[in-house]
Amino acid sequence: MRKLWEQVKKFMKEEDGIGTLEMLLIIAVILVIAIAFRKWIFQWINSLFQNTNQKVTDTLNDNTIVLP
Numbered sequence: 001m002r003k004l005w006e007q008v009k010k011f012m013k014e015e016d017g018i019g020t021l022e023m024l025l026i027i028a029v030i031l032v033i034a035i036a037f038r039k040w041i042f043q044w045i046n047s048l049f050q051n052t053n054q055k056v057t058d059t060l061n062d063n064t065i066v067l068p
Contacts, residue, residue, distance in 0.1 A: 034041065
């Protein structure tokens with residue numbers, strides 16, 4: 001158990017990798033981009049769902065497919 005605790009302490013003291021500030025900055029940039037392009041993102045998602053819905057409807061209305 002002592003060895004595990006020492007490993008945890010060592011891991012917490014390491015300065016390699018992404019720090020908290022860097023992570024917060026990345027999240028902030030992603031949020032700003034998402035807010036700036038939210039209309040475009042919603043239109044894109046709606047068009048994806050509409051296209052998928054149309055393809056499913058076309059497939060179900062196709063008489064060549066025999067459903068069990």
